[in-house]
Amino acid sequence: MTFDVDPSAHTLAGDGGPRRIPDYLATPGTIVEVAADGFAGTIVSCSDREVVLRDRRGRERRFGNAPGAFFVDDVRVRLVAPTPAVSQAAAGPELAVTASGSVAVPTPARVARASRILVEGLHDAELVEHVWGADLRVEGVVVEPLHGADDLAEVVRTFSPGPNRRLGVLLDHLIDGSKETRIASAAAHPYVLVTGHRFVDIWEAVRPEVVGLEAWPHIPKGQPWKEGAARVLGEDNVGRAWRAILGRVRTWHDLDTSLIRAVEQLIDFVTESE
Numbered sequence: 322m323t324f325d326v327d328p329s330a331h332t333l334a335g336d337g338g339p340r341r342i343p344d345y346l347a348t349p350g351t352i353v354e355v356a357a358d359g360f361a362g363t364i365v366s367c368s369d370r371e372v373v374l375r376d377r378r379g380r381e382r383r384f385g386n387a388p389g390a391f392f393v394d395d396v397r398v399r400l401v402a403p404t405p406a407v408s409q410a411a412a413g414p415e416l417a418v419t420a421s422g423s424v425a426v427p428t429p430a431r432v433a434r435a436s437r438i439l440v441e442g443l444h445d446a447e448l449v450e451h452v453w454g455a456d457l458r459v460e461g462v463v464v465e466p467l468h469g470a471d472d473l474a475e476v477v478r479t480f481s482p483g484p485n486r487r488l489g490v491l492l493d494h495l496i497d498g499s500k501e502t503r504i505a506s507a508a509a510h511p512y513v514l515v516t517g518h519r520f521v522d523i524w525e526a527v528r529p530e531v532v533g534l535e536a537w538p539h540i541p542k543g544q545p546w547k548e549g550a551a552r553v554l555g556e557d558n559v560g561r562a563w564r565a566i567l568g569r570v571r572t573w574h575d576l577d578t579s580l581i582r583a584v585e586q587l588i589d590f591v592t593e594s595e
Contacts, residue, residue, distance in 0.1 A: 342388040345398035347372065353400070354392040355384055367402045380456065380585060383578065420452045420572045434461045436487040436591035439476070442466050444563055445491060445523045449584055452573055460592050470501060473508045473515075482512035489587035492517035514590040516583035522546050524566060526580040531569050 347353075347367035353374065354361045362374030365381055372391070373383045384390065388399040438457075440446050446466045450457070457464060467476065470492055482488045490508070492501045495517025505515040518526050524547065525537045532554060540549035551562035573581050 342397055342399050344401045345391075345393050346403055347400040348403055351393070353398075356390055356392055356397060357384075360384075364400070367400050369402065372400055381573075382581065382585065383574075420455070432461055433463050434591065435485060436462065436489070437480070438462055438464045438489040438491065438587050438591055439467050440464060440491045440523075441470055441493055442468060442523070445493075447563075447567060448523055448526075448570070448576075449491070451567060451570060452576065453584055453588065456588060460588065462588060462591055470504050473504050477508045477510055477513055482510050484512065486512070487591045487593065488513045489591045490515040491583055491587060493523060494519065494521050495583075514587060516586050518577065518579040518583055520577070520579075522550075523580075524550055524563070526577045527566055527570055528575055528577060531575045532566055 347364050349364050349366065351364045352361060353364060353372075355374070360374065360376070360382065362376045362382070365373040365375050367373075367386065370386055371383050372386050373381055375381045386400055389397040391398055391400055438449070440449060443466050446464050449464050467473065467490075470490075473490065477488060480486075480488050488510075490505070490513065492505060492515060494501050495505065495515070496502065496519050501517060505517075508515060520526050529535060529537050534553070538550055538553045540546045547559045547562070551557070551559050554562050554565065556562035556565065569575070
């Protein structure tokens with residue numbers, strides 16, 4: 322393995338003072354580990370801004386590319402994009418992928434597992450199905466709307482989770498101090514995983530540029546968020562606005578990273594077995 326160190330370049334603060342971060346040629350197929358969360362996968366593509374990795378199940382995730390953000394053989398590195406010729410030669414034949422970035426496999430849908438994924442509402446369920454539907458059918462995972470999370474603790478008790486009956490829950494606005502965070506704490510259980518994203522509503526997890534906005538609007542407190550967002554999009558009907566938003570989403574690239582990570586953590590969790 323060869324690392325190129327630019328003596329004038331990248332450093333990372335540490336206990337022993339700043340240390341140089343070597344550059345590493347991000348050849349497709351190379352296995353790397355993400356320093357932030359320990360995710361490991363093979364390199365699919367690399368640019369100055371982001372790196373796409375594929376895990377052992379064929380699902381792909383993207384990460385910001387920064388000095389020291391990745392490990393190669395236990396060494397922190399900065400991944401450097403290879404030339405187009407090197408990248409194409411190493412990648413080999415192109416694989417068909419699903420909207421979630423998974424490798425498309427000719428596997429029939431399996432019988433539904435006892436485990437489930439619950440989401441807050443119908444729009445959440447539709448977006449998850451729209452992007453991850455192929456993965457969910459292969460894994461036999463059913464997604465159901467909660468229609469509100471206030472009674473989550475009771476839902477968990479009624480579901481009776483166990484080693485092969487896991488429950489994954491996706492919540493909006495899962496940030497420190499929020500109502501949703503308190504709800505998640507009250508529903509704690511060894512076979513329940515609650516994840517979420519930082520947005521008030523699942524609509525905001527769609528990248529604003531996908532629907533022609535520079536940013537999602539700030540709706541004053543006390544006003545219905547979806548109605549306000551629909552008006553900004555030129556619609557006077559929430560249902561029509563949502564259909565337009567969903568129609569613009571083609572792949573996981575159109576979604577915020579926090580939602581992608583949350584859903585993939587849930588799929589991994591509910592498909593585990595003891």
